[in-house]
Amino acid sequence: MSRAGTRVRLTRLRAALLAVTTLMLVLSFWAVSLVQDTAEVARDRATVAVLGTADVRTALVAADRAAVTTFAPGETTLVGLGQEYTNQLAIANQSLARVAEAHQSAAGTGQLQVVAGLVAAYAGAMAQADAHYRQADSLALGTADLWYASRLLHGPGGVLDQLSDLEDAELAVLDAQLRDGGSEVLPEQLRLLPVALIPPAVLLVLIVFAHLAFRRWFRRRLVPGLLVAALLTVGVGVAVVGAMSRQGRLDAVRAEVHAEVTDRGLRITDEDVLGQRALESLLAKRCVDLCGASVAAFRNSLPPTPPEPGPASPRPVAAMARDAAEPWIPEWLVAVAVVLAGGSLVVGFRARIEEYRYRETEAV
Amino acid sequence: MNHRTRLVLLLVITALLGSGACSARRATVTVLASWTGDEEVRFRAVLDAFEHRTGIHYDYAGSRAVDQVLASQVQQGNPPDIAVLPNPGSAAAYVRSRKLTPLDGVLSPEVRAGYGPAWTVLQRIGTDSQYAVAVKTDLKSMIWYAPKKMAEPFPQTRQQLLDLSARLTAAGRTPWCLGMGAPPASGWPGTDWIEDILLHASGPDFYRRWSGGKVAWTTPEVRDAWQTWGTLVTGQGAVRGGSRAALLTDFGDAGEGLFTDPPGCLLEHQASFALSRYRAERSSTRSVAGQDFDYFPFPPRGVSEVSADLAVMFDDTPESRALIDFLAGDEAQLIQAGTGDNVFSPRRSLADQHTDVVSRGIARTLTAESLCFDASDLMPAPMTEAFYRAVLEFLDDPARLDALLHELDGIRLAIPADQWLDIPCGQ
Structure with a gap:
């Protein structure tokens, strides 16, 4: 083998190693960042939007039941709508504001504005009911206003319908993000994570090949630069594997959010039926003759009275999302490791290439 | 492939990716x-x-x-x-x-x-x-009925409408289907009644001035419209379930009484959008317009509220x-x-x-x-809202009419003149 030929081979091998190192820099940084960003979106937005929407539904159903219960005796009331109604309505509005900041679904903004408008109309109808229930001669109007408020909440296209649709849309966004990690432009990115393991694996093979070549050509047992580069490459591979294992945590968060939404949905339904049953009793007291076709249809559509829901035991979804978003390894460290690996490769080759360049010059 | 070619290719790919991202928005x-x-x-x-x-x-x-x-x-x-x-x-x-x-x-x-x-x-x-x-x-100036269940001649005047209603009530047949529920705008079906009565009794010019805020609610013409409506719907047996049941009945449900057997009510003052509900009333055998339901214009005919x-x-x-x-x-x-x-x-x-x-x-x-436009739709929002509420209060207690009209007029006077619409009527 001529000296010039050896130098060319060395240069080509180094170029190949550096090209793969560059690819490793891009893909490993992308992989670690993608998992981290997805976890942070899940923590800060997706779970907040889904659970916040469930919070709004829970609070509104509780507020409605509290108000109906206050008016249930069918007499004038001194306490008005009651503290529980006021508290729950405030919670609903606060939760709505939280959802407005966190929601991600395409139709979310419009739906939230519709919900906000309907909740304002609902509160207005409740205020009218309250005003009439304070006067003995206008209890019928008070009952009508209570009915109108209930329709705004429960009717087709009403607040609860809108919130259910919004919850479904946000859940779909969360599913897409935690399962696929994609965006509108580049969907299903998380599924491509294993691709990020290819460059470290290829680089390791190339480094071993380079080491063997150095042994054969220059009788070197150990090349420190190559050794350091190999160790750093293993480290980068471990970082990528770690990021991939984080994806499992995101799946767990997703499953937990679904379970929590299902649990809450059942509780909301029970609480809602109890509130609607209370309204039915109140209407039965107030209607002298008939309540009309709408109330009759409402009565016929009511499910049987469920048992009183026990105390809620929420799942630690927020804590899980927080844990999943704890950085496994800073992205910059991965980048630094790759750059150092590249530098080590350059250093490892430098002496040999310089040596051959010198010999060629001497020969000339 | 030389270095320059590679560079150009990279730029082209970047540009294509960029345009793809843009077209996604x-x-x-x-x-x-x-x-x-x-x-x-x-x-x-x-x-x-x-x-x-x-x-x-x-x-x-x-x-x-x-x-x-x-x-x-x-x-x-x-x-x-x-x-x-x-x-x-x-x-x-x-x-x-x-x-x-x-x-x-x-x-x-x-x-x-x-x-x-x-x-x-x-x-x-x-x-x-x-x-x-x-x-x-x-179209709002219309009264719906089921031809197979009511064979009375159509009223041509307001008095004939009052007589028809009284005759049906006396015969033990409930003349009116009525529903006020339409949250968050409950009461508007009642405002349509008042508007139609006023338009047909006092004429387009008066109606235009009233809807434009230039006529007091306490004038005899407006009071008469309310009282006429009260005569039609607040009497015993005049409305299916009673006038208070109308407060709890959604406007969309009121007309189903036309199609029950025996009929729960025989007439419904409702706009043309009621057609879709009437057609759906008998889902197995689709109701046929002109046979199962039809309408006559609000009397006296000549001008229509829309x-x-x-x-x-x-x-x-x-x-x-x-x-x-x-x-x-x-x-x-x-x-x-x-x-x-x-x-x-x-x-x-x-x-x-x-x-x-x-x-x-x-x-x-x-x-x-x-044509004349729905007055409550033309009025400024505070007046419209008060009109809706007044209808509900009147149905609950017709004896409050004077107080309600004074309240309505107080609201009218508080609204600046430039907030009223002056839309020609009946031209």
């Missing part, structure tokens, strides 16, 4: 209307056709609380590009606050020429410029211009009308599209005869 127009359920389905069909034709994506939100939603969006500085409002009074408030864009240079001449004089005036919303397009209209859904433009963008021009045209209004004969366009060219005799009669009235 499609031009979108946001739309807000009151339509939900079946009405939303029909309107979405119109928007789909627009999207198909122009490639402009749409984002639709529908809510019965459209006024509240829109007010909130405008307050936040985030109104929709296009809103479809059921009341010109709300649109007028946005015209005054300069939130709406005039459509004079936006609509094509062919589109503008398709509307009759009455609709053209309404679309100006009391100004010299066009600010709205009527995309759907309804309402409209008006599309207005907040943001002046090429996309919203394209949509409002499309909404105002024949194609969109034909799609919205669908095949059900239940939805009516104000465009003259579409008056003969309907297939059954009932729908054709309504369509011709809406495009030909002298």
Whole structure:
């Protein structure tokens, strides 16, 4: 083998190693960042939007039941709508504001504005009911206003319908993000994570090949630069594997959010039926003759009275999302490791290439 | 491949990726209307056709609380590009606050020429410029009945209507189907009653001045309209379930009494949109217009009360211009009308599209005869809201009429003169 030929081979091998190192820099940084960003979106937005929407539904159903219960005796009331109604309505509005900041679904903004408008109309109808229930001669109007408020909440296209649709849309966004990690432009990115393991694996093979070549050509047992580069490459591979294992945590968060939404949905339904049953009793007291076709249809559509829901035991979804978003390894460290690996490769080759360049010059 | 070729290739790929990302952000127009359920389905069909034709994506939100939603969006500085409002009074408030864009240079001449004089005036919303397009209209001066269950001659005068109602009540038959529930605007079916009685008793000129805030609510004519309605619907046995049951009955459910056996009630004063519910009443054997249900004009005939859904433009963008021009045209209004004969366009060219005799009669009235617009829709929002509430209070306790009229007049006097719309009536 001529000296010039050896130098060319060395240069080509180094170029190949550096090209793969560059690819490793891009893909490993992308992989670690993608998992981290997805976890942070899940923590800060997706779970907040889904659970916040469930919070709004829970609070509104509780507020409605509290108000109906206050008016249930069918007499004038001194306490008005009651503290529980006021508290729950405030919670609903606060939760709505939280959802407005966190929601991600395409139709979310419009739906939230519709919900906000309907909740304002609902509160207005409740205020009218309250005003009439304070006067003995206008209890019928008070009952009508209570009915109108209930329709705004429960009717087709009403607040609860809108919130259910919004919850479904946000859940779909969360599913897409935690399962696929994609965006509108580049969907299903998380599924491509294993691709990020290819460059470290290829680089390791190339480094071993380079080491063997150095042994054969220059009788070197150990090349420190190559050794350091190999160790750093293993480290980068471990970082990528770690990021991939984080994806499992995101799946767990997703499953937990679904379970929590299902649990809450059942509780909301029970609480809602109890509130609607209370309204039915109140209407039965107030209607002298008939309540009309709408109330009759409402009565016929009511499910049987469920048992009183026990105390809620929420799942630690927020804590899980927080844990999943704890950085496994800073992205910059991965980048630094790759750059150092590249530098080590350059250093490892430098002496040999310089040596051959010198010999060629001497020969000339 | 040399270095320069590689560089050029890289740049081309980057540019292609960039253009792909840009094209993912499609031009979108946001739309807000009151339509939900079946009405939303029909309107979405119109928007789909627009999207198909122009490639402009749409984002639709529908809510019965459209006024509240829109007010909130405008307050936040985030109104929709296009809103479809059921009341010109709300649109007028946005015209005054300069939130709406005039459509004079936006609509094509062919589109503008398709509307009759009455609709053209309404679309100006009391100004010299066009600010709205009527995309759907309804006839309100009509009383529905089931021909197979009521064979009485149609009343030609108000007195004959009162006599018919009294005769049916005396015979133990409940004359009126009535429902006031329409949250968050419960009470409007009652305002339609008062308006129709007043329009037909006192004439278009008086009606115009009253709807424009120039006539006191305490005048004998207005009081008489309320009392006439009270005579018709607050007497014992006059309304299915009693007048207080009407407070709890949704307006959409009231008419089902026409179709029960024996009939729960025999007459319903309701707008032309009731057609779709009547047709659906007997789902197994679809009710046939003209056989299972029909209408007679509110007596005395000659002038009709109507309402409209008006599309207005907040943001002046090429996309919203394209949509409002499309909404105002024949194609969109034909799609919205669908095949059900239940939805009516104000465009003259579409008056003969309907297939059954009932729908054709309504369509011709809406495009030909002298029209007056729903007064409560023309009034400023505080007056409208008070009118709705007064109707509910009156039904609950008719003895409160004097107090209610004084309250209403107090509200009228508190509203500045420039907030009232003066829309010609009956021309």
